[in-house]
Amino acid sequence: MPGIAVLDLGGQYCHLIARRVRDLGVFSDILSADTAVETLQSFDGVILSGGPGSVSEPGAPRVPQTVLTDLGKPILGICYGQQLITNMLGGTVIQEHVREYGLASLSLIEPGPLLQDIPSDSMVWMSHGDTVTSLPQGFRRLAKTETCDVAAVADLNQRIYGIQFHPEVTHTQHGMAILSNFVFRICHAAPTWNPASLKDKLIEQIRVTAAGRKVYFLVSGGVDSNVAYALCAQALPPDQLEGLYVDTGFMRKNESEQLRLAFARLGLPNIRIIDDSQRFLDAMQGIIDPEEKRQRIGPLFIEIQQELVGAIEHENQNWVLGQGTIYPDTIESGGTAGAEVIKTHHNRVPMIAELAAQNRLLEPLQEFYKDEVRALGEALGLPQDLINRHPFPGPGLAIRTLCSDQHAKAMPHDGIAGICREFGLHGCVLPLKSVGVQGDNRSYKNVAMISGPAALETLSQVSTRITNGYQEVNRVVYGLDAAIDFEALRVHDALLTSTRLDVLREADAIAHQILHDHGLEHQVWQFPVVLIPVSHGAEHPTGNQGETVILRPIYSVDGMTAEFAKLPLPVLQEMAQAIRQLPTIDLVGFDISNKPPATIEWE
Numbered sequence: 001m002p003g004i005a006v007l008d009l010g011g012q013y014c015h016l017i018a019r020r021v022r023d024l025g026v027f028s029d030i031l032s033a034d035t036a037v038e039t040l041q042s043f044d045g046v047i048l049s050g051g052p053g054s055v056s057e058p059g060a061p062r063v064p065q066t067v068l069t070d071l072g073k074p075i076l077g078i079c080y081g082q083q084l085i086t087n088m089l090g091g092t093v094i095q096e097h098v099r100e101y102g103l104a105s106l107s108l109i110e111p112g113p114l115l116q117d118i119p120s121d122s123m124v125w126m127s128h129g130d131t132v133t134s135l136p137q138g139f140r141r142l143a144k145t146e147t148c149d150v151a152a153v154a155d156l157n158q159r160i161y162g163i164q165f166h167p168e169v170t171h172t173q174h175g176m177a178i179l180s181n182f183v184f185r186i187c188h189a190a191p192t193w194n195p196a197s198l199k200d201k202l203i204e205q206i207r208v209t210a211a212g213r214k215v216y217f218l219v220s221g222g223v224d225s226n227v228a229y230a231l232c233a234q235a236l237p238p239d240q241l242e243g244l245y246v247d248t249g250f251m252r253k254n255e256s257e258q259l260r261l262a263f264a265r266l267g268l269p270n271i272r273i274i275d276d277s278q279r280f281l282d283a284m285q286g287i288i289d290p291e292e293k294r295q296r297i298g299p300l301f302i303e304i305q306q307e308l309v310g311a312i313e314h315e316n317q318n319w320v321l322g323q324g325t326i327y328p329d330t331i332e333s334g335g336t337a338g339a340e341v342i343k344t345h346h347n348r349v350p351m352i353a354e355l356a357a358q359n360r361l362l363e364p365l366q367e368f369y370k371d372e373v374r375a376l377g378e379a380l381g382l383p384q385d386l387i388n389r390h391p392f393p394g395p396g397l398a399i400r401t402l403c404s405d406q407h408a409k410a411m412p413h414d415g416i417a418g419i420c421r422e423f424g425l426h427g428c429v430l431p432l433k434s435v436g437v438q439g440d441n442r443s444y445k446n447v448a449m450i451s452g453p454a455a456l457e458t459l460s461q462v463s464t465r466i467t468n469g470y471q472e473v474n475r476v477v478y479g480l481d482a483a484i485d486f487e488a489l490r491v492h493d494a495l496l497t498s499t500r501l502d503v504l505r506e507a508d509a510i511a512h513q514i515l516h517d518h519g520l521e522h523q524v525w526q527f528p529v530v531l532i533p534v535s536h537g538a539e540h541p542t543g544n545q546g547e548t549v550i551l552r553p554i555y556s557v558d559g560m561t562a563e564f565a566k567l568p569l570p571v572l573q574e575m576a577q578a579i580r581q582l583p584t585i586d587l588v589g590f591d592i593s594n595k596p597p598a599t600i601e602w603e
Helices: 014-023 065-069 080-088 175-186 195-210 223-235 255-266 277-283 290-313 327-332 350-357 370-379 414-422 456-469 498-517 569-579
Strands: 004-008 028-032 045-048 075-078 092-108 122-134 140-144 152-155 160-163 214-218 241-247 271-275 319-323 426-438 441-451 473-479 489-491 529-532 534-536 547-551 585-591
Touching (some): 004 014, 014 028, 045 080, 045 175, 065 080, 075 080, 080 122, 080 160, 195 223, 195 370, 214 223, 214 290, 223 241, 223 255, 223 319, 223 370, 241 255, 271 290, 277 290, 290 319, 414 426, 414 441, 414 456, 426 473, 426 489, 456 473, 498 547, 498 569, 547 569, 569 585
Parallel strands (some): 004 028, 004 045, 075 160, 214 241, 214 319, 241 271, 441 473, 547 585
Antiparallel strands (some): 092 122, 092 140, 152 160, 426 441, 489 534, 529 547, 534 547
């Protein structure tokens, strides 16, 4: 079938590349890296995705040599894809000491057809550690950035191109124009892809998958699960579908009651609400590691569902589990070939794979991104307040309440302090780790904290320089308090308790109410509020150790990349002042990290 083949080298954004090509109206298909030349002959062109590995590592993903030498079709390598082309055709790729994550300015050397009509000094999104240092024979350099001398290359005669940045993510300023140049100017593909009938096809797929079996659908009240459940409600008769909402105790303030009202308003059939909050809290006792939290929560969801099904169905095994999994859940959980595990989503634990192997899993949105889910929700006629609801993770506040088993002071860092001094700021490193994604790999690294008066654009620049320059840090927090004594900052031991969850619930409610009062709800895509066991000063009169609340408003389209939302600092200060009135809260910080190098959630 004519279109573009995307060869999956394990990159976090592989599926997003295919999505962007389809956004241009051209069919695209994701194929494995070892796909034969004969299969690729039917496509108009080939894109090699990014990937988490280094081309010099044993077992690193590769394509057949004949794809580069004998195919005769246009090829575009993105990030790892460019490095692989260079390596396989005789150039040199090395690991740099300074990695490049986030936005960079692209300086054009020779535009050519790939970068035609792309202005010089436009912003592109980088996420790489390896760098091309010498080109294969026949290649020429098309562009560079301040820290990457080979940001785009081409062999014009062979129609093989490579770019070190990611045009598929929304933060690359002219990314769609670059992909359009490749798809139309170079590959001469025809815009014949039309997803207008997608809703009807999904409904038919649900009927085929359910195949007359009873569908028990796990709903959370979030955009993904409700859109998926609404699809099932259109596809199946009421007696074939039942929704199960499990209150884990990790929900936000008054959330279960709000969802109860929302379900009734939507007229979705057969929703049963189960309160298992104590059981989930018991399962988290003594757990510090974020992956272990996720690995315990996911199976417990399924165990509860199986118990319910067993009680209802007795010996009748004619059932299937439904859930609102979307594609980022799969790829961040390492669910595509060669992909690194960034964090295991509760709907991607091993038990789910077992259900899939038994043909007992229904996931109608597993190929979709968040913005596509919202568009589908509109096509289904769902109300705007539900469609535009901020995403909320399945593990809920359990992964927004960080735990620790240590006592340690904040650590001075000469390099970070030096960057901060250039802007009249101060900085240190907290001995507390958060999850990130750097160069398509999961990272679990320390958090930098900075303080002092600064504009938002300055904070953005400082954050990028810190995370690009120092691999031991993947996230930067800006202290919203007037004065922070770094000598008084301490990480202390703390577990997941109902008391800490209640404090976070209140802080979250305060932040979102102020966001609503200022009419800023629709200016952010998601707004996690995080509790970390970092105290500032003496023990509280209650005998409890102090804690720090982190505000994490972000902007994104699909969840695969994100920028911290530049809310007005006076609004953030208002949130901080109100949250500091809560017992045990010493400080409030503002997460000024993009994704990458940080993830949206801290765990």
